Amino acid sequence: MGKDRSGAQRSSFLLSLWRWFDAEASADQIDFADAKKVDWFRILPFVIMHLMCLGVIWVGWSWFAVLTTAALYFVRMFAITGFYHRYFSHNTFKTNRFWQFCFAVLGNSSVQRGPLWWAAHHRHHHRFADTEKDIHSPSRHGFLWSHIGWLTSSANFPTKMQYVKDWARFPELRWINRFDTVIPILLAVALFVSGSFLEIYAPQLGTNGPQLLIWGFFISSVVLFHGTVTINSLDHMFGSRRYNTPDTSRNNAFLALITLGEGWHNNHHHYAISARQGFYWWEIDITYYLLKVFSWLGIVWDLRGLPQGLRDPNGVVADAR
Numbered sequence: 001m002g003k004d005r006s007g008a009q010r011s012s013f014l015l016s017l018w019r020w021f022d023a024e025a026s027a028d029q030i031d032f033a034d035a036k037k038v039d040w041f042r043i044l045p046f047v048i049m050h051l052m053c054l055g056v057i058w059v060g061w062s063w064f065a066v067l068t069t070a071a072l073y074f075v076r077m078f079a080i081t082g083f084y085h086r087y088f089s090h091n092t093f094k095t096n097r098f099w100q101f102c103f104a105v106l107g108n109s110s111v112q113r114g115p116l117w118w119a120a121h122h123r124h125h126h127r128f129a130d131t132e133k134d135i136h137s138p139s140r141h142g143f144l145w146s147h148i149g150w151l152t153s154s155a156n157f158p159t160k161m162q163y164v165k166d167w168a169r170f171p172e173l174r175w176i177n178r179f180d181t182v183i184p185i186l187l188a189v190a191l192f193v194s195g196s197f198l199e200i201y202a203p204q205l206g207t208n209g210p211q212l213l214i215w216g217f218f219i220s221s222v223v224l225f226h227g228t229v230t231i232n233s234l235d236h237m238f239g240s241r242r243y244n245t246p247d248t249s250r251n252n253a254f255l256a257l258i259t260l261g262e263g264w265h266n267n268h269h270h271y272a273i274s275a276r277q278g279f280y281w282w283e284i285d286i287t288y289y290l291l292k293v294f295s296w297l298g299i300v301w302d303l304r305g306l307p308q309g310l311r312d313p314n315g316v317v318a319d320a321r
Contacts, residue, residue, distance in 0.1 A: 016041045023114065023157065024178045035135070036145070039154040045181070046151070049111065053222055055214040062206035064198070065215035068191075072220040073227075074260075079106035080118075080228055081260050081287040088119040088167060092275035093291060093303045101172050111184045111221045112228065114177025116167050120160040125232075126272060129247035136232040139248050147226075147233035184221070191216040227258045235265040242312050243270035251283075261285030271310065275303040279310070279318040 019025045019042060083103035086092045095103075104115045112118060121135075130137045135156055138146035150156055159177060167173050176183065195212030198205050239250030249269040256263025256278065264277040264285065271279075278285030294300045310318040 052218040059211040064205040076110040089122040114180040116177040117159040120163040
């Protein structure tokens with residue numbers, strides 16, 4: 001009896017370990033009974049990613065490392081907001097398979113899981129926004145759970161494939177989604193190697209492998225993560241409500257700045273199929289501006305705009321272009 005229990009525990013441990021690399025490993029065996037049970041072993045890499053930011057104490061800083069961090073934050077935030085959200089989740093524009101794959105890779109490098117998992121959870125959110133079935137509603141589950149807690153539950157690890165059948169037909173997207181740690185690991189290795197190379201061949205930059213790894217990967221990814229999930233938490237708590245949507249979404253200019261336009265969340269919940277979330281000229285939406293530039297270059301096309309004559313409660317017409 002003891003040997004059977006020991007063998008079962010060993011198998012469970014190995015399965016949990018393998019799920020660090022294969023997100024779909026034995027997904028049918030996951031216990032969905034307690035949606036708020038934290039799987040500490042499964043989220044250990046996520047915890048370590050946060051703790052590694054303390055490495056800055058030993059590696060120091062350089063302007064090159066800080067600028068690399070900012071650049072990777074900006075580029076990957078655009079991949080999340082422009083493609084994970086507005087493209088994969090809402091189909092607000094079109095692109096070809098090559099660029100679809102490229103931005104899926106870039107989005108996955110953000111350490112925010114695969115594109116199918118991300119889009120499926122977001123579509124679920126819109127379907128059940130701020131009801132008991134909304135797994136990251138601050139009004140239902142509190143700030144901490146809506147911001148980060150929901151990601152620690154094993155019940156939320158699998159991809160809700162019923163929501164993303166349109167994207168599941170692409171084998172390259174399914175591969176990225178299944179092995180969602182491969183690309184982030186490759187980015188981390190590339191940063192370490194690049195820093196080591198620059199230490200030898202461009203010492204005037206004052207950087208090295210460990211420094212570029214800590215700043216460019218760990219710090220950038222952690223700040224990027226928390227910036228992204230403020231839309232789940234803070235943007236359902238603080239800000240203005242232009243439209244009387246059946247949820248608690250709000251418009252928040254500060255969150256719009258740090259997320260390249262996602263902070264106009266009440267606008268988004270009012271009309272989710274638009275590529276534009278800043279409905280008025282004064283609502284800065286950097287992601288939309290970049291998508292417009294990409295449309296001029298032929299990388300994306302058929303950007304969905306706002307319906308003609310869309311007005312706020314005061315009768316002010318939104319910018320439909």
